[in-house]
Amino acid sequence: MSLESRIEGDVPVTDAETATDAVGDDATLLVSGFGSVGYPKAVPRALAESGRDLSLTVVSGGSVGEEIDVALVESDSMERRFPFQARPAVQEAINEGRVAFGDRHISSLGDEVQYGGLVDSEDAVAVIEAVAVGEDWLVPSTSIGTTPAYVEAADRLIVEVNAAQPRSLEAFHDVYRPGKPPNREPIPMTDPGERIGGSRVEFDPEKLVAVVETDGRDAPYEFRDPTEDDLTIAENLGTFLEAEVERSPLFEESIRLQFGVGSLGNALMGALGGADFGDRDLVYFGEVIQDGLLDLLDEGELRSASATSLALSTEGQDRLFENADRYAEDIILRPGDLSNSPTLIDRFGVVAVNSAVEVDVYGHVNSTNVGGSQIISGVGGSGDFTRNAPLSVVALPSTAAGGDISRIVPMAPHVDHTEHDLDVVVTEQGVADLRGTSPRERARLLVENCAHPDFRGDLRAYLDRAAERGGHIPHDLHSAFSWEE
Amino acid sequence: MSLESRIEGDVPVTDAETATDAVGDDATLLVSGFGSVGYPKAVPRALAESGRDLSLTVVSGGSVGEEIDVALVESDSMERRFPFQARPAVQEAINEGRVAFGDRHISSLGDEVQYGGLVDSEDAVAVIEAVAVGEDWLVPSTSIGTTPAYVEAADRLIVEVNAAQPRSLEAFHDVYRPGKPPNREPIPMTDPGERIGGSRVEFDPEKLVAVVETDGRDAPYEFRDPTEDDLTIAENLGTFLEAEVERSPLFEESIRLQFGVGSLGNALMGALGGADFGDRDLVYFGEVIQDGLLDLLDEGELRSASATSLALSTEGQDRLFENADRYAEDIILRPGDLSNSPTLIDRFGVVAVNSAVEVDVYGHVNSTNVGGSQIISGVGGSGDFTRNAPLSVVALPSTAAGGDISRIVPMAPHVDHTEHDLDVVVTEQGVADLRGTSPRERARLLVENCAHPDFRGDLRAYLDRAAERGGHIPHDLHSAFSWEE
Known part of the structure; x- marks a missing residue:
């Protein structure tokens, strides 16, 4: 496919190898990509194969492909990585201390890069995948993520124009910039399906040092088929939500949902089509569009879907690309600081559903x-949504490792979401509604309603030992982690 | 003092004992009060002395006086308590399991009561201290807290009009209500010193069941004199901030500060007047006004101060009351969901400074x-500000118990703020700037810059043991809490 129609004006078209000249040995690469789609492919690959002695800091929007998180790691070119990754190669390097990783919230990532001192932006190069580019604008491909902030923060910009990503993706994008604190404006959005910006990311033309033509598909997530546990969790969640929307004044007219990334999230999205929410308007306001949402849109169950990434399977991408005009009527892609905005999550009354490694008996989430x-x-x-949603649910199987390990534990050995943030836990065993409870009450609910029966006895025994020591949140610190070791 | 001029229209004036007839034995009391000021005094006292067998759920804005958190506890009338308390009597009852306590964020508390299922609002009575009342309005006294939401959520309302609180407090209040999700409007505030509402809290006149005249002062916080450590922490914070405001584009024109409640916060507020921020506009956007802020206002160092409570000492209250008109030009009291609003903290680029019990080497805060x-x-x-401020600082002494205990610990046994939220730690030993670091790097910074020298050897030994086990966040779970037991 010719890219002539995708590249407008007087821009410096070159090959990936030449483009890497703009990247210093110790540079910060600010790359597009979120949900394992929309990331640059040729320039990272060329850097990995350059033979240079690189110590790069790589900051993406979210998860990206193996051209970045495998090739740059295996060539020992990556020294530092933010804010999220999902490939075994980079995980292993982080866990072994070969790559320094900082794990950051999506909603504030752009600000941290632009203003917050997360990276040294004096030697920063933005490398962005686009479906079209001009002298002072680009159109993102399958995700937006933190691209607008990265283009503003970097002093050099390389754009990869990818012929394998249809130009029609332009119709999905809504790029709005909220301005700089302390003069940031209120975000003028009153409906999750509203568009408040344009389809292009604009930039200072002085920054554009290279445009590289590419032609390669994303390597997106592969979803497993729903397990029996997934389906039971979806059923338990659906039953809980059906009652909750009748009870709460927030859901009189509509329900706005978010689901976390992954196979369970995808299964929950799809299965919720079967729940009975009456004639309420159903809307998605989350960070990724997964295949399950396309089904709901096709079935007319969902009015609109807002996110920052089309994190679809390859089949899902094909389905979307072939019907881009139709899907673009109902799907909006936004920058990550809008898709995950604390105030929009609050304003729209989002019901957040995220998974976890484990939950402790007092409601702390790892x-x-x-x-x-x-x-x-x-x-x-997950923190943006769990913290700011008026109803936040963590959904997870009660066990891991084929039933050998309980995911309901005495004490979480790492806490990402606190007891102050979480409302409801759902497992295949049942539902624990933690709202309005004390820690001691939460513990009973989680053990009796959510833990697997095989582990309830041991959990009760822990709580008995802890109760002897007393306190608002009783613990026996000596044995709190005996299950983790 | 006659209260005639404070009570307008046809309202049901009665005594406190009679007013308690409106409170069922198992009722939910939604009481005003924040920062230990502005809480109702007569009706809680009358309930405690009623001899009735009460099982009340008590929800305040923040901390309140002994009429609530001592008298209702000692009379065994309190079964459940949200969201914050600061009196030994109620703490002891919570820790012994006699009172069920839920610890909640201030910013979302009103929504949790109105919409979130925190309490059963079908049997809820709002008991609010005011400086004036009419048939369908009241003017809050020394704090606003969650009063507007409580008045909306409750089906009955008792107002205590307190002659000891000057009517001139009306001039401080700015009551704005953001509407109900999913049709919540963007908050139309573009400056921390702006007023966007009125001075009155309005209510359905059907709800008003009793107006009680009272005449008793608040029992506010008492601040200790700054210790040597407090002053060194303030100096370290000042030096860090002076450099940061030069570096960051967020502080080119102005600095918006928040300080946590307490003696250290008060000392830091006062001492920051000595820092050199050039000709930048200095503004306070926090949850409480403490005495240190009055000094800064008097010295012309501070342009305005926004909060939800006048949490002053008794001397500070006298000073404010005697000059209410003048102070009301620069001090604005707002509901807690505005003073602590995630989007306003972000929009105004607030520098948040809060204290803590302890911080672990990887940046988790208890x-x-x-x-x-x-x-x-x-x-x-503390969670509202630490999570949403573009620059969040935790300031604390490096030790407790006269130097016997380190506040920099291997692993926090309770986590309120995560590694994803915190930017900088300041102790009397120095400053650890955690931005852009991996957990292993954070640990070195915190041990070498912030821990007390007496404990650095033991902390290094822990990190060496943990390193043998590896991982992104190396821990030796077996000995992680050996210091806590």
Whole structure:
């Protein structure tokens, strides 16, 4: 496919190898990409294969492909990484201390890069995948993520124009910038399906040092088929939500939902089509569009879907690309600081549903570090939604490792979401509604309603030992982690 | 003092004992009060002395006086308590399991009561201290807190009009209501010193069941004189901030500050007057006005101060009351969901400075539970500010118990603020700037810059043991809490 129509004006078209000349050995790479789609492919690959002695800081929007999180790691070119990753190669490097990783919330990531001192932006190069570019604008591809902030923060910009991503993706984008504190404006959005910006990311033309033509598909998530546990969790969640929307004045007219990234989230999205919410308007306001949402849109169950990434399977991408005009009527992609905005999550009364590694009996959630130490991916947007949603749910199977390990534990060895943030826990065993409870009450609910029966006896025994020591949140610190070791 | 001029229209004036008839034995009391001021005094006292067998749920804005958190506890009338408390009697009852306590963020408390299922609002009575009342309005006294939401959520309302609180407090209030999700409007505030509402809290006149005349002062916080450590912490913070405001584009024109409640916060507020911020506009945007802020206002160092409570000492109250007209030009009191609003903290680029019980080497903060179990007060607004401020600082002495205990610990046994939220730690030993670091790097900074020299050896030994086990966040779970037991 020719890219002639995608590249407008007098821009410096070159090959990926030449483009890497703009990247210093110790540079900060600010790359597009979120939900494993929309990331640059050629320039990171060329850097990995350059033979140079690189010590790069790589900051993405969210998870990206192996051109970045495998190739740059295996070539020993990556020294530092923010804010999220999801490939075994980089996870291993982080856990072994070869890559320094900082795990950051999505909503504030752009500000941290632009204003907050997360990176040294004096030697920062933005590398952005686009479906079209001009002298002072680009159109993102399958995700937006933190691209607008990165383009503003970097002093050099490389754009990869990818022929494998259809130009029609332009129709999905809504790029709004809220301005700089302390003169930031109120975000003028009153409906999750509203558009308040344009489809282009604008930049200072002086920054554009290279435009590289590419032609390669994303390597997106692969979803497993729903397990029996997934379906039971979806059923328990659906039953709880059906009652809650009748009870709460927030859901008289509509329900705005967010689901976390992953196979369970995807299964929950799809399965919720079966729940009976009456004639309420159903809207998605989250960070990723997964395949399950396309089904709901096709079935007319969902009015609109707002996110920052089309984190679809390859089949889902094909389906979307072939019907881009139709889907773009109902799907809006926004920058991550809008898709995950604390005030929009609050304003729209979002019901947030996220998964976790484990939950402790007092309602603290570990989303990131197995055994407190071994990172899997990162907090992503789970903190943005769990903290700010008026109804936040953590949904997870009660056990892991084929039933050998309980995910309801005495004490979380790493805490990403606190007892102050979480409302409801759902497992395949049942539902624990933690609202209005004390820690001691929460413990009973979580053990009796959510833990697997095989572990309830041991959990009760822990709580008995802890009760002897007393306190608002009774613990026996000596044995709190005996299950983790 | 006659209250005739404070009570307008046809309202049901009665005595406190009679007013308690409106309170069922198992009722939820939604009381005004924040920062230990502006709470109702006569009706809670009358309930405590009623001899009735009460099982009340008591929800305040923040901390309140002994009429509530001592008298109702000692008379065994309180079964459940939200969201914050600061009196030994109620703390002891909570830690012994006699009162069920839920520790909640201030910013979302009103929504949790109105919409979130925190309490059963079908049997809820709002008891609000005011300086004036009419048939469908009241003017709050020395704090606003969650009063507007409580008045909306309750089906009955008792107003205590307090002659000891000057009517001139009306000039401080700015009561704005953001509407109900999902149709909540953007908050139309573009400057921390702006007023966007009126001075009155309005209500459905059907709800008003009793107006009680009272005449008693608040029992506010008493601040200790700054210790040597306080002054050194203030100096370290000042030096850090002077450099930061030069570096960051957020502080080119102005600095918006928040300080946590307490003697250290008060000392830091006062001492910051000595820092050199050039000709930048200095503004306070926090949850409480403490005495230190009056000094800064008097010295012309501060342009305006926004909060939800006049949490002054008795001397500070006298000073404010005698010059109410003048102070009301620069001090604005707002509901807690505005003073602590995530989006306003972000929009105004607030620098948040809060204290803590302890910080672990990886940057997790325990603000609430000593040893992970024994609650002191509650998370209050520390989570609202630490999570949403573009620059969040935790300031604390490096030791407790006269130097016997380190406040920099291997692992926090309770986490209120996570590694994803915190930017900078300041102790009397120095400053650890955690931005852009990995957990292993954070640990070195915190041990070498912030821990007391007496404990650095033991902390290094812990990190060496943890390093043998590896991981992104190395821990030796077996000995992680050996200091806590």
